[in-house]
Amino acid sequence: MSNGTERVTEADNYLAAGTTLRSWLTTHDHKRIALLYMISITAFFFIGGAAAVLMRFELATPAGDLVSHDTYNKLFTMHGVIMVWMFLIPSIPAGLGNFLMPMMIGARDLAFPRLNLLSWYLYVGGGLFTVVALIAGGADTGWTFYAPFSTLFSNTHVIFVLFGVFVVGFSSILTGINFIVTVHMLRAPGLTWFRLPLFVWANYATSIILVLATPVLAMTLLLLAAERLLGVGIFDPALGGDPLLFQHLFWFYSHPAVYIMVLPAMGVVSEIVPCFARKRVYGYRSMAYAILAIAIIGFMVWGHHMFVSGQSAYASLLFSLLSFLVAIPSAIKVFNWLATLKGGSIEFAAPMLYALGFIGLFTLGGLTGLILASLSADVHLTDTYFVVAHFHYIMVGGAVMAYLGGVHFWWPKIIGRTYPEMWGRIAALIAFFGFNLTFFPQFLLGYAGMPRRYHVYPERYQLLHVLSSAGASILAIGYLLPLGYLTWSLFRGPRASSNPWRATGLEWTTSSPPPPHNFAQTPIVTEEAYAYDSSADPKESRA
Amino acid sequence: MSGELLLFPPSASTAATHLDRLMLALTLLMSTVIIIVGALLVVFCIRYRRGARMPRANAPSRSRRIELIWSTGPLLVFLGIYAWAAHDFLELARVPADAMPVFVVAKQWMWKLEHANGRREISELHVPVGRPVRLTMTSQDVIHSFYVPAFRIKQDVVPGRYTTLWFEATQTGEYDLFCAEYCGTQHSLMRGRIVVMSPADFAAWLDRGTQQPSMAQRGFALFRSYGCDGCHGANSSVHAPKLDGVAGRTVALADGRNITADDTYLRDSILLPARDVVAGYAPIMPSYAGQIDEADLMAIIRYLHEGAAAQGDEDEQRH
Numbered sequence: 027m028s029n030g031t032e033r034v035t036e037a038d039n040y041l042a043a044g045t046t047l048r049s050w051l052t053t054h055d056h057k058r059i060a061l062l063y064m065i066s067i068t069a070f071f072f073i074g075g076a077a078a079v080l081m082r083f084e085l086a087t088p089a090g091d092l093v094s095h096d097t098y099n100k101l102f103t104m105h106g107v108i109m110v111w112m113f114l115i116p117s118i119p120a121g122l123g124n125f126l127m128p129m130m131i132g133a134r135d136l137a138f139p140r141l142n143l144l145s146w147y148l149y150v151g152g153g154l155f156t157v158v159a160l161i162a163g164g165a166d167t168g169w170t171f172y173a174p175f176s177t178l179f180s181n182t183h184v185i186f187v188l189f190g191v192f193v194v195g196f197s198s199i200l201t202g203i204n205f206i207v208t209v210h211m212l213r214a215p216g217l218t219w220f221r222l223p224l225f226v227w228a229n230y231a232t233s234i235i236l237v238l239a240t241p242v243l244a245m246t247l248l249l250l251a252a253e254r255l256l257g258v259g260i261f262d263p264a265l266g267g268d269p270l271l272f273q274h275l276f277w278f279y280s281h282p283a284v285y286i287m288v289l290p291a292m293g294v295v296s297e298i299v300p301c302f303a304r305k306r307v308y309g310y311r312s313m314a315y316a317i318l319a320i321a322i323i324g325f326m327v328w329g330h331h332m333f334v335s336g337q338s339a340y341a342s343l344l345f346s347l348l349s350f351l352v353a354i355p356s357a358i359k360v361f362n363w364l365a366t367l368k369g370g371s372i373e374f375a376a377p378m379l380y381a382l383g384f385i386g387l388f389t390l391g392g393l394t395g396l397i398l399a400s401l402s403a404d405v406h407l408t409d410t411y412f413v414v415a416h417f418h419y420i421m422v423g424g425a426v427m428a429y430l431g432g433v434h435f436w437w438p439k440i441i442g443r444t445y446p447e448m449w450g451r452i453a454a455l456i457a458f459f460g461f462n463l464t465f466f467p468q469f470l471l472g473y474a475g476m477p478r479r480y481h482v483y484p485e486r487y488q489l490l491h492v493l494s495s496a497g498a499s500i501l502a503i504g505y506l507l508p509l510g511y512l513t514w515s516l517f518r519g520p521r522a523s524s525n526p527w528r529a530t531g532l533e534w535t536t537s538s539p540p541p542p543h544n545f546a547q548t549p550i551v552t553e554e555a556y557a558y559d560s561s562a563d564p565k566e567s568r569a
Numbered sequence: 570m571s572g573e574l575l576l577f578p579p580s581a582s583t584a585a586t587h588l589d590r591l592m593l594a595l596t597l598l599m600s601t602v603i604i605i606v607g608a609l610l611v612v613f614c615i616r617y618r619r620g621a622r623m624p625r626a627n628a629p630s631r632s633r634r635i636e637l638i639w640s641t642g643p644l645l646v647f648l649g650i651y652a653w654a655a656h657d658f659l660e661l662a663r664v665p666a667d668a669m670p671v672f673v674v675a676k677q678w679m680w681k682l683e684h685a686n687g688r689r690e691i692s693e694l695h696v697p698v699g700r701p702v703r704l705t706m707t708s709q710d711v712i713h714s715f716y717v718p719a720f721r722i723k724q725d726v727v728p729g730r731y732t733t734l735w736f737e738a739t740q741t742g743e744y745d746l747f748c749a750e751y752c753g754t755q756h757s758l759m760r761g762r763i764v765v766m767s768p769a770d771f772a773a774w775l776d777r778g779t780q781q782p783s784m785a786q787r788g789f790a791l792f793r794s795y796g797c798d799g800c801h802g803a804n805s806s807v808h809a810p811k812l813d814g815v816a817g818r819t820v821a822l823a824d825g826r827n828i829t830a831d832d833t834y835l836r837d838s839i840l841l842p843a844r845d846v847v848a849g850y851a852p853i854m855p856s857y858a859g860q861i862d863e864a865d866l867m868a869i870i871r872y873l874h875e876g877a878a879a880q881g882d883e884d885e886q887r888h
Binding site: 090095096099166168172174175179180262263264266268269270303304305306307308309310311312333334335336339342343346347350351353354357358360361362364365367368369370371372373374382385386389390393394396397399400401402403405406408409410470471473474475477478479480481482483484486487489490560561 | 573574575576578584587588591592595599602603606607609610613614617618619623624625626627628629630631632635636639640643644647648650651653654655657658659660661662677710711712714716718719721722723724725727728729730732745747748749750751752753754755756757758760841859
């Protein structure tokens with residue numbers, strides 16, 4: 027693997043290919059579109075995060091002394107809607123994936139560059155519309171939009187929010203189609219399926235979920251709108267509908283959506299861990315099969331959100347069993363990452379700290395997921411803070427940690443500059459500590475019976491809430507720090523070499539930042555991914 | 570500031586005993602796993618840190634045997650947990666036949682409860698210790714969820730259908746009742762309490778409520794005032810199914826299906842009579858949808874359960 031330090035002149039890289047706003051807004055270059063995505067994703071993340079901060083302030087005391095009931099309800103709706111659809115779902119696939127998928131397979135661009143730009147416009151248009159609707163008017167349904175509350179009882183701007191999410195969904199579908207076609211058609215010569223980096227596998231599987239599940243969300247939202255606007259009885263029993271039908275349709279999308287959020291995160295970690303352990307990923311094939319297994323079984327577990335909904339007990343028995351089965355491939359992945367570390371030559375750069383944090387937090391999130399998959403335990407724990415803690419361990423401890431790890435890892439490639447390493451490590455540690463202080467107490471709250479979506483609560487829960495709120499302010503620092511030093515690095519960071527981590531993977535064989543068409547000539551692949559050798563690794567740290 | 574770590578929340582029902590046992594086992598198991606994973610992570614990171622003098626040549630990158638072990642091992646453990654939890658869950662789904670009935674109507678943002686003898690409560694439920702209690706629940710508006718953390722039980726309360734929940738309290742005292750399904754503005758205030766009393770105290774408490782007619786008596790009065798007996802009564806000339814003892818019986822339907830006449834079926838037959846027509850009868854019954862409120866529907870169904878006995882006997886439900 028080349029350890030090149032050649033510098034490229036400004037004109038040769040994609041960032042310099044056009045500097046006007048117009049050149050950015052009309053670009054077809056997947057790398058520039060990726061940056062458009064990353065900027066908008068970051069903005070949405072901090073808006074959704076601000077809603078969370080307000081909620082945590084409110085919850086520091088049992089009484090509702092900061093905001094009104096309705097405002098609180100709008101805040102958690104805003105937090106959920108923005109974080110799920112505007113941040114988590116597009117974060118790794120549309121942000122990092124957009125940049126990396128063509129580069130990792132040795133292609134000049136995605137299969138449909140114009141479609142890619144359209145995806146971003148749909149995303150940012152739908153997203154802005156939703157955010158304006160959430161801030162200017164607000165909706166109080168929660169991100170789950172349960173009927174008949176959302177259709178006939180809520181007096182808030184539900185329709186606008188539904189419309190925004192509906193539009194953003196099309197962006198997901200288009201990105202999914204683009205990735206699937208790209209991976210099938212544009213792999214470099216010699217790049218067979220089992221030579222693909224796991225990041226590509228993960229985003230490929232995610233794309234399949236995006237394409238199969240998102241249309242169901244679109245239909246469900248349309249049905250909601252039909253009932254709310256036209257009074258067509260679909261979900262409200264007063265109109266002859268069935269409220270459980272909504273939950274089945276919603277979770278048929280939204281459970282697989284969890285895997286849309288976490289599979290790409292697993293892909294990122296599978297790139298970082300081998301690089302910083304200087305070792306081939308352990309059990310490559312089973313890692314790839316595990317990704318596919320999660321994507322497939324993930325479609326068959328949606329009913330585990332409905333154990334106490336009034337769903338048939340027999341259905342619940344089946345959904346519970348399938349939920350345990352979907353945990354097996356996740357467990358395999360954790361063991362394989364651990365085994366990758368053994369015998370490695372491990373360096374604790376910031377991306378690695380994020381990746382190690384991911385492994386620990388994802389493990390705890392997964393294990394508590396098993397508790398929730400256990401039928402009798404779920405009866406007690408569902409709709410309490412235990413669930414809130416569990417899915418934040420997966421989505422924040424898992425997906426956000428991996429996203430940040432990925433941003434640091436590929437930052438030199440994307441921007442052509444390095445970030446301050448020590449600050450990166452500090453931010454990763456602060457985020458890890460703040461995260462645990464925020465969400466671990468919520469497991470205890472949940473077991474003690476604290477229901478979620480409660481604006482005011484009995485006094486005995488206060489201590490744990492205060493711990494959680496304190497953690498949230500630390501976590502916020504952990505997220506603001508990278509915003510600061512990465513922005514600094516954007517303009518002032520030292521120039522990066524083409525492969526500062528001495529990583530394998532085609533994206534590291536080209537210059538940093540890459541030329542507009544990625545590769546001077548189409549690379550030819552002759553070996554498997556992750557050709558690292560820890561025994562041959564020099565002891566000195568990287569240049 | 571008040572509050573505590575709440576490591577051992579109050580536990581006051583048979584279900585709570587079972588769940589706490591399961592949770593203890595799961596917590597021990599998962600703590601072990603997380604400690605092992607965490608320890609391996611830390612140990613590998615320290616032993617194989619860059620610069621440490623460790624033999625690194627020929628580190629394996631796959632082993633079918635090891636991968637098989639760490640795939641099937643968890644599978645077996647998972648199946649064990651699944652079976653344990655499913656067993657307890659089925660226990661929750663099987664309502665004891667002798668359970669004391671209580672009827673619950675939820676609305677934004679309160680709980681309305683009624684005992685079989687007609688005693689009503691708002692957002693408060695008195696029950697005797699050591700006796701199974703069965704809740705038949707529905708909602709007047711949106712979905713709510715009846716949640717008693719100290720009993721470790723929860724059941725969504727859904728408009729348009731009946732859901733049931735049962736428990737047996739094991740400790741006298743007062744326990745929180747929460748709405749656990751988000752239901753609008755004052756969701757977090759839709760709380761109440763469960764008062765678990767000794768059987769003697771409970772009997773005395775219930776007796777203070779006997780001035781009003783029992784639910785079944787009220788149901789019988791409603792049965793007449795809505796004109797149900799005009800067709801379903803013993804002396805009616807209209808060809809309509811007779812309803813004595815219909816509750817719980819298997820009913821043959823006109824389309825060839827057989828259906829158990831549970832409370833949901835009885836409710837649907839009043840509100841959506843054309844849906845499941847009994848074999849041998851014409852679909853002539855008008856719908857009562859929108860005319861009878863949920864509490865009255867429950868009273869009528871209660872009457873259908875108790876039948877003729879309810880027409881005179883007030884003491885029936887206090888057996």
